[in-house]
Amino acid sequence: MGDRCAAGKVIAVHGHRDEASINHLKWDVLINVYNTIKSQIDKAESFLMQGNNLSQKGQYEKAIALYDKAIDIKPNYYEALDRREMALMYLKKYKEAIADYDKATKIKPDYYDAWYHRGYGLRHLGKYQEAIASYERAI
Numbered sequence: 001m002g003d004r005c006a007a008g009k010v011i012a013v014h015g016h017r018d019e020a021s022i023n024h025l026k027w028d029v030l031i032n033v034y035n036t037i038k039s040q041i042d043k044a045e046s047f048l049m050q051g052n053n054l055s056q057k058g059q060y061e062k063a064i065a066l067y068d069k070a071i072d073i074k075p076n077y078y079e080a081l082d083r084r085e086m087a088l089m090y091l092k093k094y095k096e097a098i099a100d101y102d103k104a105t106k107i108k109p110d111y112y113d114a115w116y117h118r119g120y121g122l123r124h125l126g127k128y129q130e131a132i133a134s135y136e137r138a139i
Helices: 002-014 019-056 060-073 078-090 094-107 112-124 128-138
Strands: none
Touching (some): 019 078, 060 078, 078 112, 094 112, 112 128
């Protein structure tokens, strides 16, 4: 509905009334919306890659900040959640990491890496039965 209103306002401002002009303007609006969304997705992926590079260098706090940016742009970005979880694990922030694993497995229940890493964190917290259950979900 929002795009329809925007297209209607653009049409009204330009005074176009013929069908071809209206369709052209509608396509322009759709293309602009698509390009904006694609640009945001590209930014999120860029933040993920930059975070991965920092994580590989052991700069986990800086990596987490970039993963946060990726997740802010794309909240269901389970890959960024997984990478942030791993960085948190390296910092021995197991409770925070497990919270991210829980989010990632809600978004993608068959994401075996998250289940495996969740088990790893639970094991370090001494929650062995929960860890075993997570490992079983990973297989």
